[in-house]
Amino acid sequence: MESNRIKLTKQSTGKRIWTYVGKNKMLLLIAFLFSILGNTMSVFTPLLMGKAIDTLVGEGSVEFKTLRNILLMMLLLYTVSSLFQWLMSVFSNKAANYTVRELRKDAFLKLNKLPVSYFDRHSHGDVISRLTNDMDAVSDGLFQGITQIMSSIVIIGGSFIFMLTISPLITLGVIIVTPLCFFLASFIAKHSKVMFRMQSSLTGELNGYAEEMIENQKLVMAFGQEEKVAAHFKEQNQKLYHAGQKAQWYSSLTNPTTRFINNIAYVLVTVMGALLCLSGRLSIGNIASFLTYSNLFAKPINEITAVTTQIQSAFASAERIFALLEEEEEISALEPYEELSNCQGNVEFKEVSFSYKSQVPLIENFNLKVNRGSMVAIVGPTGSGKTTLVNLLMRFYELDKGHIFIDEKDIHYIKKDELRQSIGMVLQESWLIRGTVAENIAYGKEGADREKVIEAAKAVKAHGFIMRLPNGYDTIIEEDGRNLSQGQKQLLTIARVLIMDPPMLILDEATSSIDTRTEIKIQEAFLKMMEGRTSFVIAHRLSTIREADIILVLEKGNIVEQGNHKELLAKKGFYYRLYHSQFTS
Structure with missing residues (x-):
């Protein structure tokens, strides 16, 4: 079961679903109207059937004219009833x-409002499963539930009224037996719900694992982990199988047990009807009609229990969807709002503390002041907090303590979209949308024309390879950029930031996937792009940051050294050792 399940509000899942269903009241009203018309006609036909049987008085004394009229009426009622029930389903x-x-x-829009930490806690496959598998389960359960409930109300009510008109005594016998069906169905449903919830959760986990392995299949094959991956998938799949089996086993008990009770009621009706017929209080036609009505009375209960599997699965899936909708959204900004108009790029970290886990401190009392147009390089061993610093500047994560100022304005009072539009970010992992090359370059600049796109591509030395593509700038980039090399994808992401023309830049290992010769050319483009802009450069290749105005050397979230390239080499400290570990001279 999902470990991080969020407790829903006091409203039941059913009530929360109804808040969405209720938005389509007119459709439900029309469907219910057709249900009343169609099922009322259907319920009326057994009474006519009984009258038809009573016209068969005996050999040679059949009322053929009356029988013909009744049969024609029944045919008409069945035809129109079928039409209305079809319209109800539509x-x-x-x-x-x-x-x-x-x-x-709402669920998809919610994803855009969630903090990055949510996606750290949940696998992408699990999130996708909520938007696909769980939604399909809710859709199937809703359709079955709506149609069955509407039909049941009319059929149960109509059958009860007609049974009373035929024989109140036998009706009483049926009413006494029927509640047992509800008690049994409720008892079984209570136990099966737990298993369906577990099934939905395990489905999300399995989808997450499958997506991860498919996405990284080359690495799996490169390290010869196929058997290990297959074994782990088999283990998770087996857990899902057992959860599904138990859920289906519990739910499958409902229909047979309710049918067994209904058969007891059927026998009771037969015996009581026969006794009343012998005493002359009921005709053969009345008994036939009553037997049909007793079946109609029990039919909705059996049909509802027959779709219990889908309904229970729908409720379990709905809980997972509402858990997503109940997640706490990231705060755009605190009030009163500050406008970041005409951003200059002066940045200050003041007594900043942050940790991903409260028990594992990472950055403590961090202080840094960066003047407009400065190039700040951040280096240090893995896990020292380099990327975390820029994540905090972008407000992907919220500070535990302290403040970050841009142009003397606390970023907590600046709306996130305004803040992020002022910072161009190139990550180590390149991400492209499915679309043309031109659309990908213009992704961050609404309304950018082809001339601007080509200008940005030329600046980062991407124009040459783009023109060699089948359709140049109109070449369609496949999902995740599979028809491009890693270096080509990185060049496009750099061009995408360049066309934004932001006052501040963040380059997180931006040239890590590019060959040395191209890297030299791109460094020139970067230097040109950085002119007049405040830039934060995270680099493991120290050759790329020699021109930095300030180099921050981080270790365990703290600045251990600070200065330019020559000054830090002269100190012969941490940076000196780090630099010479990459270069022999």
């Missing part, structure tokens, strides 16, 4: 689809 299906559409839209 409108209830629309209501279910519209409901899930709104739910899926």
